[in-house]
Amino acid sequence: MSRFIIPKHLEVPLGAVLPAPVKEQPGMITGNWRTERPVIDHEACTTCLNCFIYCPDACWHLDEKTEQMVWNADYCKGCLICINECPANCLEPVNELEFPDGVVRLEKPF
Amino acid sequence: MSQEVYEVTIWARGVFQDMEGRHASLLMANAADLGGKFVQAWDDYADLPDRVGVPLRKYVRLSDEEIEMRFVYVNNNPNLVVIMDDTIVKGMNILRGMPKGGSLIVNTRRTPDEILAFIPNKELLANIVCVDASGIAADAAIDFMGSEGGVEVASVGAGISAPLVGAASKVCDMFDVKNVVKVAANKDGVQKGFDSAQVKAL
Ligand code: SF4
Numbered sequence: 001m002s003r004f005i006i007p008k009h010l011e012v013p014l015g016a017v018l019p020a021p022v023k024e025q026p027g028m029i030t031g032n033w034r035t036e037r038p039v040i041d042h043e044a045c046t047t048c049l050n051c052f053i054y055c056p057d058a059c060w061h062l063d064e065k066t067e068q069m070v071w072n073a074d075y076c077k078g079c080l081i082c083i084n085e086c087p088a089n090c091l092e093p094v095n096e097l098e099f100p101d102g103v104v105r106l107e108k109p110f
Numbered sequence: 111m112s113q114e115v116y117e118v119t120i121w122a123r124g125v126f127q128d129m130e131g132r133h134a135s136l137l138m139a140n141a142a143d144l145g146g147k148f149v150q151a152w153d154d155y156a157d158l159p160d161r162v163g164v165p166l167r168k169y170v171r172l173s174d175e176e177i178e179m180r181f182v183y184v185n186n187n188p189n190l191v192v193i194m195d196d197t198i199v200k201g202m203n204i205l206r207g208m209p210k211g212g213s214l215i216v217n218t219r220r221t222p223d224e225i226l227a228f229i230p231n232k233e234l235l236a237n238i239v240c241v242d243a244s245g246i247a248a249d250a251a252i253d254f255m256g257s258e259g260g261v262e263v264a265s266v267g268a269g270i271s272a273p274l275v276g277a278a279s280k281v282c283d284m285f286d287v288k289n290v291v292k293v294a295a296n297k298d299g300v301q302k303g304f305d306s307a308q309v310k311a312l
């Protein structure tokens with residue numbers, strides 16, 4: 001037992017309760033880094049969630065009602081990692097100016 | 111502040127256009143310098159170090175008199191805005207601070223009207239110039255030397271900056287296309303950019 005004694009000054013409470021980061025962070029919009037966006041073919045998508053796991057900006061999630069993947073235009077930075085990781089090949093890069101939506105138009109880059 | 115100083119803001123994409131953006135600012139400054147103007151050209155310090163695809167700013171100031179705007183490191187009222195990648199128009203308010211009657215140069219395969227659809231404050235513009243600089247400079251080798259403050263006088267203007275600045279000289283009378291050709295590495299590209307630019311007056 002003696003091996004597990006922690007000196008008093010190093011004691012920390014076991015764990016803490018923090019609010020989960022469930023909301024978006026409007027101070028760090030990355031949507032304007034994008035030159036191409038991934039466009040999904042819902043017919044071919046198997047909802048395997050690879051894109052959800054690999055997206056560095058958590059821009060894909062599964063809508064449980066429609067059972068379709070949903071993409072976030074404000075934060076997708078166009079790295080196209082999801083396309084690389086999609087086993088069903090149902091994502092395709094398309095130039096951003098083909099779409100009228102997804103405009104973030106920030107006043108300053110930082 | 112008096113508006114005798116002609117301000118240029120260049121928007122480029124981080125990392126893969128960082129050097130080209132800087133070259134565009136150097137080309138304008140060098141060409142205007144040959145024409146006897148007073149010049150300044152520099153990068154936006156706050157935008158660096160850049161990350162892939164992040165919108166970056168590069169600046170130029172051109173004037174007939176000595177430029178006395180010391181310790182001001184951003185162009186708050188650009189008369190000319192250059193966009194090195196057309197998709198930036200969706201992500202930034204690129205005409206912010208522009209005095210009425212400014213010019214916009216865009217590297218794009220699209221037409222001026224297609225670009226204007228993405229610009230809500232287009233009443234500030236006197237004209238817009240679209241040029242397919244990426245297409246013109248496609249065969250020019252792109253390398254990352256000269257990124258992050260390196261100085262490479264011999265190869266300034268080898269890529270997309272050459273046709274873009276050539277096109278810019280169509281609407282900007284602070285530098286002449288002949289002088290841009292003199293200072294750019296890709297002289298053909300400057301001339302092609304000048305010749306193929308689509309100008310639309312507003
Ligand atoms: S990785 Fe491809 S198949 Fe899997 S959920 Fe994403 S889009 Fe659908």
Ligand code: SF4
Pocket residue numbers: 038054055056057058059060075076077078079080081082083
């Ligand atoms: S392109 Fe990159 S940021 Fe956008 S959804 Fe795919 S993985 Fe995420």
